[in-house]
Amino acid sequence: KQESPRTARDDSKDLAMCRILLAELESHQDAGPFLTPVNPKSVPGYRKIIKKPMDFSTIRDKLTNSQYLNLETFIIDVNLVFDNCEKFNEDNSVIGRAGHTMRRFFQRRWTELLRQ
Numbered sequence: 001k002q003e004s005p006r007t008a009r010d011d012s013k014d015l016a017m018c019r020i021l022l023a024e025l026e027s028h029q030d031a032g033p034f035l036t037p038v039n040p041k042s043v044p045g046y047r048k049i050i051k052k053p054m055d056f057s058t059i060r061d062k063l064t065n066s067q068y069l070n071l072e073t074f075i076i077d078v079n080l081v082f083d084n085c086e087k088f089n090e091d092n093s094v095i096g097r098a099g100h101t102m103r104r105f106f107q108r109r110w111t112e113l114l115r116q
């Protein structure tokens with residue numbers, strides 16, 4: 001039976017990876033709906049339905065202010081953007097489709113970068 005690995009993974013490149021991943025999310029052609037916080041005044045029902053709003057500019061501020069403990073807490077916030085999107089938007093809508101596209105893109109890129 002294979003021993004479970006006792007060596008921790010090398011996390012020395014994780015901060016650089018978060019910066020690369022966030023830059024790629026921010027510059028993606030479908031990033032528009034996710035770049036800034038949803039204004040609850042202009043989106044009826046949003047404040048009530050989405051308990052933990054999150055967007056790429058908020059993630060950028062948190063990364064700049066060293067508020068992410070590790071890669072995992074960063075990935076949790078990015079996935080929160082896409083989970084909020086799925087909760088509020090129909091799959092067959094402009095914003096809903098953008099959320100699915102962005103989530104697939106992010107999933108692929110962080111697994112690619114982790115393997116390098």
Ligand SMILES: Cc1ncccc1N[C@@H](C)c1ccc2c(c1)OCCCO2
Pocket residue numbers: 032033034036037038039043085088089094095
């Ligand atoms: C992520 C999200 N979920 C639910 C509602 C709004 C949003 N994003 C905000 C920023 C937004 C507001 C209005 C929008 C929009 C995006 O882009 C699509 C076109 C119509 O105009």
